[in-house]
Amino acid sequence: MAQRVLVTGGAGFIGSTVADRFLAEGWDVTILDDLSSGREENLPASARFVRGDITTPDAAALVRDGRFDVLCHLAAQIDVRRSVLDPVYDATRNILGTLNLLEAVRASGHPTRTIFSSTGGALYGDFDPPPSAESNSKDPEAPYGIAKLSVEYYLAYYGRVHGLDNVALRYGNVYGPRQDPHGEAGVVAIFCNRLLDGRALTVFGDGAQTRDYVFSGDVARANFAAATAALPERGRLDARAFNIGTSIETSVNTLSETLREVSGATSPIEYAPARAGELARSALDTRKAQALLGWTPQVTLRDGLAQTFRYFADRRARTETHR
Numbered sequence: 581m582a583q584r585v586l587v588t589g590g591a592g593f594i595g596s597t598v599a600d601r602f603l604a605e606g607w608d609v610t611i612l613d614d615l616s617s618g619r620e621e622n623l624p625a626s627a628r629f630v631r632g633d634i635t636t637p638d639a640a641a642l643v644r645d646g647r648f649d650v651l652c653h654l655a656a657q658i659d660v661r662r663s664v665l666d667p668v669y670d671a672t673r674n675i676l677g678t679l680n681l682l683e684a685v686r687a688s689g690h691p692t693r694t695i696f697s698s699t700g701g702a703l704y705g706d707f708d709p710p711p712s713a714e715s716n717s718k719d720p721e722a723p724y725g726i727a728k729l730s731v732e733y734y735l736a737y738y739g740r741v742h743g744l745d746n747v748a749l750r751y752g753n754v755y756g757p758r759q760d761p762h763g764e765a766g767v768v769a770i771f772c773n774r775l776l777d778g779r780a781l782t783v784f785g786d787g788a789q790t791r792d793y794v795f796s797g798d799v800a801r802a803n804f805a806a807a808t809a810a811l812p813e814r815g816r817l818d819a820r821a822f823n824i825g826t827s828i829e830t831s832v833n834t835l836s837e838t839l840r841e842v843s844g845a846t847s848p849i850e851y852a853p854a855r856a857g858e859l860a861r862s863a864l865d866t867r868k869a870q871a872l873l874g875w876t877p878q879v880t881l882r883d884g885l886a887q888t889f890r891y892f893a894d895r896r897a898r899t900e901t902h903r
């Protein structure tokens with residue numbers, strides 16, 4: 581019988597790419613999503629779709645009774661700025677929603693492996709020079725990162741005390757087809773749309789600030805690798821956490837130049853005052869994922885940006901023909 585995976589947030593940008601990966605590997609895929617930011621058009625045709633909110637008893641019942649081998653948990657409030665404006669809303673979905681699912685896994689008595697989508701980009705803060713290793717100190721800049729870190733403590737606790745099989749993947753700034761402008765790598769979506777509109781690309785500050793941009797297809801492969809890897813000890817923060825990035829620092833200046841090159845568009849670049857509270861540098865050390873998950877990123881920034889721009893250009897062409 582095919583292995584069974586539940587992908588929460590599977591109508592979203594990364595979750596739908598994760599669902600595609602498991603389907604391609606022959607798994608039976610169920611998606612749970614409330615479509616709050618996800619889109620029906622992202623849902624793979626051969627997945628089963630359940631519309632629902634992870635904070636509800638119905639979602640808990642689905643997990644408890646579903647006999648899933650793997651739970652890829654991506655459903656979340658993903659907007660860092662919104663978490664600053666409304667930390668209670670962020671914590672309700674990102675902490676309590678996750679706890680609801682973990683309690684359901686515990687109640688099921690089924691050996692489900694939970695793979696949690698955490699963040700590397702919003703976790704480590706700015707105190708040590710990049711790339712950050714999993715064991716680096718954590719100093720989240722926003723409630724969004726605090727919620728992700730809180731969940732990681734719960735994952736460790738459920739592993740230690742209740743024997744649950746949990747993994748945390750700490751993503752860099754994920755970009756790729758289907759992304760929207762609100763995520764941690766929203767700048768790529770914003771720039772693609774601006775290039776298509778022939779408008780200037782706005783860079784805040786001097787553009788030297790760096791991020792670790794990782795392609796969504798590589799992140800989906802990391803989820804699959806984490807689903808199937810034999811993993812060591814559970815129950816300690818960081819023990820089952822893996823950075824998923826490229827280890828490469830890319831500046832906003834390099835990002836905007838590369839996007840202009842691959843798109844062939846000629847939009848000018850304009851500079852605006854730096855935004856308060858932005859990290860100066862960020863990149864993730866991914867040697868642990870390589871050693872224990874056998875995972876390395878495969879898509880270069882140039883190829884990934886070209887694929888992403890093509891997606892936005894095709895989508896634009898489709899909506900214009902439907903007008």
Ligand SMILES: NC(=O)c1ccc[n+]([C@@H]2O[C@H](COP(=O)([O-])OP(=O)(O)OC[C@H]3O[C@@H](n4cnc5c(N)ncnc54)[C@H](O)[C@@H]3O)[C@@H](O)[C@H]2O)c1
Nearest residue numbers: 589591592593594614616617618633634655656754763764
């Ligand atoms: N995009 C990035 O750069 C990045 C970086 C680090 C971590 N992550 C994490 O990866 C995951 C996926 O992010 P994404 O960029 O694909 O965002 P997304 O908004 O495209 O996907 C999130 C999905 O979750 C669904 N959802 C939200 N709240 C829900 C709820 N209460 N119940 C059910 N469904 C709900 C949304 O409808 C959406 O389909 C998130 O957990 C996010 O925090 C993303």
